Amino acid sequence: MLDTVCDITTPELIEIRLHPAGFLPRGFAFLIDTALRWCLIALIAIPTLMFDDFGLGLFLICLFLIEWFYPVFFEVLFNGKTPGKRLLGLKVIHDNGTPIGLSASIIRNFLRFADFFPLFYLFGLISMLVNKQFRRLGDIVAGTLVVYSVPYTAKFTVPEATPIPPDFPLSRETQKIVVTFAERTPGLTKPRQEELAALLPTLSQTSHTEEPQGATRLIGIANFLIGRKP
Known part of the structure; x- marks a missing residue:
């Protein structure tokens, strides 16, 4: 599988090893989320389209919200995991290792239209293939990464003691x-x-x-x- 490793040091001097996900697992997660979105849209269409023009307007509003805010909702409220990503063991984070925020999630998902051009996410696929962290255009602009969600278990911890400030600045x-x-x-x-x-x-x-x-x-x-x- 075309995956690599990305080492990040947090401000607390904790080294985190991230494993960016390649286009295959991300593609499968996208297909799962797409199928779920279509099922949700179909469930909404059945009752709303029974109310003529009002129902059609309501359906179009719901269609817009589901299509564009479905991933934002799950990424922000469920630790960067849409249902598809959760099933594939993936999640979205900022490229500094911190949990994804609302603005970054909106940017990366609203730029899906740029990744889609000219057809079937061709630009997004090319971007992932030439980027060593497999980031599509939306990820690059938003400063995000899609990584494997591996629970972190600390092998070493600093024993608790009274903190002592050093006598001089340390590199x-x-x-x-x-x-x-x-x-x-x-x-x-x-x-x-x-x-x-x-x-x-x-x-x-x-x-x-x-x-x-x-x-x-x-x-x-x-x-x-x-x-x-x-």
Whole structure:
């Protein structure tokens, strides 16, 4: 299957590995949603068309709302999953890994007409084939991704401790090192923790004797970096 991997680092320094969905699973999800939309439209057509012109007008309004807002409704209220996407294990998110919002969902779905040209979503298919994240035109403009919905299970967590702000600004790479060290401390012996902490003497040691030192101090800094409150 033509799928790839996309690694994203959140502002909390949590690395998320996303698996963008290729055009085949997305196509099957689209067909399922299309069939459901047609069934819903048929159910509405039976009673509304019995009322002549008024019924026809009401039917056309419902047709417009279902055709354009069916995916928006499900994507915004059901964590980026239309019924078709849910059955295929897919969901829509922002390209930074956050849940999709109303404006992005409206943009990506209202631009389906551009993906449809010149016939049968040809532009959308070409866009997905040349984009390494398989994004159609609507996804590119809205800043969204269709990914496999895989429940995230954290393998490591930072042990809870009193947050300690570092004495000086840390680069993003240094922050990641400190948080990664703290996540792995439960599986390390105390001597090994201190041995590794000694590799970062400017962070693990401080002239303030009343403050924690060594591995304990690094764990406290990690708690500060991930945003835990005292």
